[in-house]
Amino acid sequence: MHLHRAFYxxxxxxxxxxxxxxxxxxxAAGFDGLTIGLLMAMFPAGRLFAAPLWALLADRYRVAGLxxxxxxxxxxxxxxxxxxxxxxxxxxxxxxVFSALRAPIGSVLDAFVLQDLxxxxxxxxxxxxxxxxxxxxxxxxxxxxxxxxxxxxxPHLFGDVTLLxxxxxxFGYPWRGSGGPAPILPALRELxxxxxxxxxxxxxxxxxxxxxxYDTFYSVHVTALGLPPMVVGASIAVxxxxxxxxxxxGRPFLERLGxxxxxxxxxxSGVPRWVATATVTDPVWLVAVQALHGLGFxxxxxxGVQRLSQAARVEIAASxxxxxxxSTYGFGALVGAxxxxxxxxxxGSEGIFWMLAAVSSFASVAAVWLWRADRPPKG
Numbered sequence: 310m311h312l313h314r315a316f317y318x319x320x321x322x323x324x325x326x327x328x329x330x331x332x333x334x335x336x337a338a339g340f341d342g343l344t345i346g347l348l349m350a351m352f353p354a355g356r357l358f359a360a361p362l363w364a365l366l367a368d369r370y371r372v373a374g375l376x377x378x379x380x381x382x383x384x385x386x387x388x389x390x391x392x393x394x395x396x397x398x399x400x401x402x403x404x405x406v407f408s409a410l411r412a413p414i415g416s417v418l419d420a421f422v423l424q425d426l427x428x429x430x431x432x433x434x435x436x437x438x439x440x441x442x443x444x445x446x447x448x449x450x451x452x453x454x455x456x457x458x459x460x461x462x463x464p465h466l467f468g469d470v471t472l473l474x475x476x477x478x479x480f481g482y483p484w485r486g487s488g489g490p491a492p493i494l495p496a497l498r499e500l501x502x503x504x505x506x507x508x509x510x511x512x513x514x515x516x517x518x519x520x521x522x523y524d525t526f527y528s529v530h531v532t533a534l535g536l537p538p539m540v541v542g543a544s545i546a547v548x549x550x551x552x553x554x555x556x557x558x559g560r561p562f563l564e565r566l567g568x569x570x571x572x573x574x575x576x577x578s579g580v581p582r583w584v585a586t587a588t589v590t591d592p593v594w595l596v597a598v599q600a601l602h603g604l605g606f607x608x609x610x611x612x613g614v615q616r617l618s619q620a621a622r623v624e625i626a627a628s629x630x631x632x633x634x635x636s637t638y639g640f641g642a643l644v645g646a647x648x649x650x651x652x653x654x655x656x657g658s659e660g661i662f663w664m665l666a667a668v669s670s671f672a673s674v675a676a677v678w679l680w681r682a683d684r685p686p687k688g
Contacts, residue, residue, distance in 0.1 A: 312481045313422050313439050318446030319475035320381075320414060325450025326468035327388055328352075328524065336529055344397060346650015349525050350643050351401045355408025357639030363413030364631030368493050371486035373627055374479075377417050381479035384411035385472035392465040413627070416634050420626035421482065423618050433618050437559020437611045444556060444607075448549035452542060496622040500629060503620055505569075508679035509613065510636040512572055515672035516609045517637035518645035519579050519665045520602075523586075526649050530586070530658035531595075540592045544599040551603025559611045568619070569683045571612035573676040578604040579669030587662035613637070616683075 335345045363380065367373040387410050391403040422439050426432065453467055500506065528541045555562065563571060582601040589595045613633050621629030645668075652660045 310425065310439060312478065313418065313425070314442040316418060316475065316478045317440060317443035319471050319478055320418075321443040321447035322450035323385075323388065323468060323471035323475055325447045326454045326471055327392060331525065336532070338395075340397065341654060343650045343654050345653065346646050348397065348400055348404060349650070350646035351404035352408045353521065353639050353642035353646060355405040356412045357635050357643055359409035360412040360416060360631045360635045360639060361628065364416050364627040365493070367413065367417055367627045368491060368625050370490055372484065373417050373420065373486070374482040374484040376413050377482055378479045378484065380410055380413050380417075382476040384414070385476040387411075388472045389465070389469050392468045412634070413631065416630035417627050419614055419630045423614075424623065424626060432560065433615060434560040434563045436614060436618075437556035437562075437607070440611070441553045441556035444549050444553045448546060448553075451545045451549075491624045493625050493628065496625045497628065500621055500625065505616070505620070505679060505683040508675055508682050509572075509616060510632065512576065512672055512675040512679050513609070513613050513633060513637040514641035514644075515668055515675055516572070516576055516579070516605070517641035518648075519583065519668050519672070520606055520609070521638060521642035522645040522649040522661060522665060525646070526653065526658065526661050527586075529653065530661065533658040534590055536592050536595075540596060543596045547596055548599040548602030548606075551600045552607040555603045555607035556611065559607075562608070563611060563615055568612035568616040569676075569680045571608045573673065573680055575604050575606075575609035575612065576669055576672035576676045578608075579672065580666055583662045583666035583669060587659045587666065
């Protein structure tokens with residue numbers, strides 16, 4: 310498990326070094342809201358396009374470790390180019406390529422962790438106690454990245470180090486499993502016919518839309534309110550601390566509520582969070598309300614991964630998780646980037662969060678649909 314934890318830390322720390330401050334970076338460069346939205350749409354577009362293809366390759370030929378190595382190494386190089394890009398065209402191309410190359414890492418790594426838990430005779434509900442290290446890495450990465458500009462070191466060095474560390478750690482995984490090509494088509498058909506799948510993916514897409522827009526545009530909103538940048542860092546610290554706490558309690562949380570009700574709780578929590586974010590101007594209260602991120606992300610992510618893990622056969626473990634990745638931080642984040650860019654241009658940063666409150670309401674309706682579809686038949 311130590312390798313899994315270290316890999317999560319390095320992967321999410323590298324993302325923290327590159328992504329959360331991009332919105333502010335683009336605004337400082339003079340890009341308008343629609344341009345920022347278009348640029349940020351390149352990242353989920355790359356994931357939506359590439360994640361299922363990578364995962365199918367990993368499952369079909371039992372080469373999950375090889376896919377992980379290729380993705381981590383190639384995306385590290387692409388991320389280093391992204392950190393140095395400046396023009397709109399170059400940034401758009403770099404974001405798409407970086408995302409497409411990085412797309413399978415989360416799905417394959419989650420599949421490795423879930424299978425490792427099974428092999429050790431431990432319940433899959435303990436996944437959160439391993440995944441929380443990614444959240445720790447992300448929070449640490451945001452803190453370091455926020456202060457990096459004050460230090461007399463090259464500005465992109467932190468991102469370079471974390472990206473290369475992740476690439477090096479990927480070589481600790483076995484490059485392939487035993488046996489020849491796996492017959493994955495019957496298992497994929499079985500999963501596709503499951504009545505819970507459509508509402509699960511819809512709920513996940515809507516919930517990820519809200520969280521991804523928050524990740525990109527929250528710093529823009531804080532700047533628009535005239536508040537200091539430390540408010541962004543404090544908000545992320547509070548939110549991720551609550552996220553880590555819930556992930557540490559993931560096993561009792563999932564055993565008591567189950568993944569379906571866990572997702573419903575996550576979606577409902579977004580409504581008051583986004584309304585408060587749109588209306589509150591006091592920095593203390595604005596930071597405090599981001600504690601709801603613990604439910605908004607951790608409960609949502611743990612529940613979705615757990616439900617797909619329960620339903621998918623072992624031979625399509627990575628493919629099942631790639632559906633979750635593609636629907637959430639692929640399709641959901643792609644739509645969110647376009648909507649948020651439009652809202653930023655026409656109704657300001659407050660309008661973005663009013664929009665997210667409405668999306669969370671729709672996500673809650675989708676979660677109720679999932680709960681009804683996933684109930685065992687009577688009798």
